[in-house]
Amino acid sequence: MTGLVYKSTGSWYTVKSEKGDFIECRIKGKFRMKGIKSTNPIAVGDVVDYELDETSDAITGTIHHIHERKNYIVRKSVNLSHQMHIIASNVDYVFLLITIDNPPTTTNFIDRFLVTAEAYGIETILVFNKIDTFDEPTLDEQLYLQHLYQEIGYRCLRVSAKENNGIEELKQLMIGKVSMFSGHSGVGKSTLVNAMEPSLHLKTKTISEQSKQGQHTTTFAEMYDLSFDAKIIDTPGIKGFGIVDLEKEEISGYFPEFFKLKDQCKFNNCLHKDEPNCAVKKALENDQVSWSRYKSYLHILEGDEEHYRTDVYNEDRIISDQSRKS
Numbered sequence: 476m477t478g479l480v481y482k483s484t485g486s487w488y489t490v491k492s493e494k495g496d497f498i499e500c501r502i503k504g505k506f507r508m509k510g511i512k513s514t515n516p517i518a519v520g521d522v523v524d525y526e527l528d529e530t531s532d533a534i535t536g537t538i539h540h541i542h543e544r545k546n547y548i549v550r551k552s553v554n555l556s557h558q559m560h561i562i563a564s565n566v567d568y569v570f571l572l573i574t575i576d577n578p579p580t581t582t583n584f585i586d587r588f589l590v591t592a593e594a595y596g597i598e599t600i601l602v603f604n605k606i607d608t609f610d611e612p613t614l615d616e617q618l619y620l621q622h623l624y625q626e627i628g629y630r631c632l633r634v635s636a637k638e639n640n641g642i643e644e645l646k647q648l649m650i651g652k653v654s655m656f657s658g659h660s661g662v663g664k665s666t667l668v669n670a671m672e673p674s675l676h677l678k679t680k681t682i683s684e685q686s687k688q689g690q691h692t693t694t695f696a697e698m699y700d701l702s703f704d705a706k707i708i709d710t711p712g713i714k715g716f717g718i719v720d721l722e723k724e725e726i727s728g729y730f731p732e733f734f735k736l737k738d739q740c741k742f743n744n745c746l747h748k749d750e751p752n753c754a755v756k757k758a759l760e761n762d763q764v765s766w767s768r769y770k771s772y773l774h775i776l777e778g779d780e781e782h783y784r785t786d787v788y789n790e791d792r793i794i795s796d797q798s799r800k801s
């Protein structure tokens with residue numbers, strides 16, 4: 476029998492059958508996808524083959540095969556730095572929720588996420604959430620970031636779950652698709668899903684005023700069927716986004732604005748760091764490339780881990796301010 480994985484807890488997997496029934500399944504023994512070293516062999520969004528366990532009192536199953544994935548998105552494992560954790564698979568869109576200071580989302584975090592999504596062939600749409608809470612400086616910052624990423628070619632949305640702003644535009648994009656919501660804890664993923672589908676009643680929590688960080692409400696990635704012919708994967712909030720499995724020479728290829736300039740560099744293997752006659756550095760000096768994006772690129776290139784720190788956020792905001800003034 477074939478089904479779709481809707482939830483993964485690490486030991487049990489909720490699989491929806493072709494008839495629409497939900498079956499709790501486990502895997503038997505070691506189970507690894509060829510060429511993929513991940514902490515979780517099966518992810519939400521996987522199409523799997525399973526057999527029912529007739530010896531059990533409850534209806535359970537055993538997964539014995541994973542169908543080929545069209546794509547998947549990963550991050551570095553929290554506990555095992557040299558392995559990756561597959562967040563979800565077979566995704567049409569990733570909606571990365573961004574809040575300016577409630578909690579703060581750094582450009583470093585955004586860029587790391589975008590690089591990973593580019594590398595694994597998943598289209599990312601940036602969703603600036605909680606626009607109803609913006610004062611004038613926060614609005615300026617948000618509009619600057621929106622302009623920055625739209626110029627590169629990323630689609631951006633502005634939404635407010637509280638005031639039902641931008642929700643219909645978001646829903647239209649999701650019709651007939653499998654979408655994933657991601658972002659820091661507290662950016663409003665579950666609240667936004669509830670605004671689109673109130674009957675789900677997903678748990679939400681408020682932001683800690685002291686730390687400006689969100690509190691985890693989603694423990695495991697889980698897929699939901701929505702009433703307007705869409706599927707959404709709600710994921711746990713993440714603080715940092717560790718990048719894995721990318722060679723230094725290929726990183727700039729996942730920055731679209733850098734990739735466009737690559738053939739103008741003197742050297743074919745230019746890392747856009749210390750080499751002479753580098754088109755990216757020349758564009759940077761002429762304010763044709765964002766300093767915050769270049770800074771993110773250097774962090775990834777040098778293997779610096781992105782952490783959820785206020786000082787990094789403030790540094791990113793200073794860079795943004797300088798870019799606007801130039």
